[in-house]
Amino acid sequence: MATIRDVAKRAGVSVSTASLALNGRPLVSEETRRRVLQAARELDYHPNAVAKSLADGRTRVLALFIPVTLEHLFSSAGFFGGLLKGMHRAALQRGYHLSLHVVESEEETAERVRTIVRSKRSDGLIITNPTVHPPYLGELRRAAIPVVFVGRPEESDFPYVDNDNVEVGRLGARQLAAAGHKRIAFLNGPNRFTFSRDRLEGYRRGLLEYGLPFDEDLVWSSDLTEEHAYSTVVAALASGLAFSAIFCASDIQAVGALRALRGHGLSVPENVAVLAVNNTALTRYYQPPIATIDLHEEKLGYLSVEMLLRQIEGGVSAAAGADWQARVPSSLVIRESCGCAPEDPERNPGEGGESG
Amino acid sequence: MATIRDVAKRAGVSVSTASLALNGRPLVSEETRRRVLQAARELDYHPNAVAKSLADGRTRVLALFIPVTLEHLFSSAGFFGGLLKGMHRAALQRGYHLSLHVVESEEETAERVRTIVRSKRSDGLIITNPTVHPPYLGELRRAAIPVVFVGRPEESDFPYVDNDNVEVGRLGARQLAAAGHKRIAFLNGPNRFTFSRDRLEGYRRGLLEYGLPFDEDLVWSSDLTEEHAYSTVVAALASGLAFSAIFCASDIQAVGALRALRGHGLSVPENVAVLAVNNTALTRYYQPPIATIDLHEEKLGYLSVEMLLRQIEGGVSAAAGADWQARVPSSLVIRESCGCAPEDPERNPGEGGESG
DNA sequence: CCCCGAAATCGAACCGGTTCGATTCGCGGC
């Protein structure tokens, strides 16, 4: 395989001139550049990426961390697929590559982050689905390496892209309230995720805006699995709680909820309306089709890479207190399970407030 | 950041000795090794992966190609998720990393393969879901780089891991035939994939073994999408063809088929039995739960990496005519939609043959 | 006591690029 020295020799110039010419730098005469490029073409020369990295200290590799408990991988496969597509598109456009790091716990994330940072295997990190207080924040800060989170760790000034999950919660609650439901249950995700906390806050606000009381008994939390969601709803039904709608934090939980309701002789949407979040393929094809909130994960992925590259190419490290953030809007996807038309955007539900 | 020269200096030895000591090579006295390791620890030294790659010519990166048409990404998200998990596990164990290359067409694959090979960005390639005659085989052969396919390209001596898709087809046909069905339709995938051809062959054999005639009219082909499967089955129903079971090449197609059947007033499994392939989350939670064939994709992923590493570390290139292959067995997952118990493994269906 | 060979260590070259400081070249101005 031809190296730059071969090219230089054939073009009759020095190695340094060849390098300048090949990289389109100024200070090379047109005639020389032409000769160098010609030689490169003739020798089928292609620069060695590793040598380049060593020389200029840039790997052009972005490390992507995806957490998987097995059930999570399956339940969110569609979500991660979309995320990935967006990231890949953004990276490719700018000549970057993605390396993939599947991790099963935050401790493992911490460990792998450490080895990657130390061995200088990538120019920056993208960490998806952080919990509220990830254990590796100190490590990241010390390393002073560009990072972007997909999802928001609490009380950290690291850059992140995320949906506005308060808005997601609010959207869901309002949609069901607008359809006339007075007792709307919220089957939330685990509390260790920031998105769960944010959505709960949004749910609360949405109810308030429609003058509905916030009832703690109607807020349930379950893992992001069908099984756990099922048993949670079964328990709620057994306790005799009254409600006419369930807002679920993920599609897979909605499926569990639907099974529980059916098992209890309740039909959807006639007896209970159901609204989910994620818009994975599942919901479109389910019977009944499940209304859900689309998080536009491909956009999320695209923006995360863009933000990371801004840091890398701007020479700014995430630890430098760059508190950039991007919020991706989410949108309702109305389907049969919620038994309702989209909330009329014109409608003003009233004053809300404590008096509700 | 400390380099190996810093370590050598602090330990009072030459750089070369430090390198030997750090890599656990023989020919270094115990005393010296101790001192070097001690120095490394004190300086918090971690070798630079890029420098290492340049020096020894090994990147320790495996390039993974995943094709995505958008619909495919969604319909097979579970499948790729499992594949990925297996690959990652195998790679991690041996100190390798995965780089991810999402491609939308075989032409794009060809192009990206070329740039990766040329820039020496990875030690080997894993290419998933090749078509029957991928356009980049020549490129691969010329590059003489280790490659493993996940899925079998026809008439190529490149190494691959795959399910035994003839067996998958046979399994499906036999299962339905054993339940007493005489007219079993096969909603196959696109003919450009080797797995489609193999499954068709298996389906034919399965029927034969039960003495059932092979009827071309009962073999339909559709894209791996819900929509296309739906319209294909709708057309079949409209044509008045008689059949009492459908064997679908993927879960997502089964969902489309179910919708078409329901729309035609047929219920599953009472009027028509349905059996699918893939065992994605979808099938478990669908109503009715969909019987399917599990392809054990995690194992497929694990084996593909193992096979690739065997080539890399054995110094054998895929183009050297190494016709290794691994077949991963598949297993039936019986659920309501097929309206039947597992085929009795004891049962011998008879002589089969033309006379059936 | 000297020589020889094996073990331990070292120095230098190398991997394939980039970059910086020095050098050469051509040209205009005085």
Added chain:
DNA sequence: GCCGCGAATCGAACCGGTTCGATTTCGGGG
């Protein structure tokens, strides 16, 4: 005709490891 300057080119150092051939050290045998 000489000086100075900017443009073009060059040589060498550098990135941070590995490896190979040469050199030193040490112990044992003659």
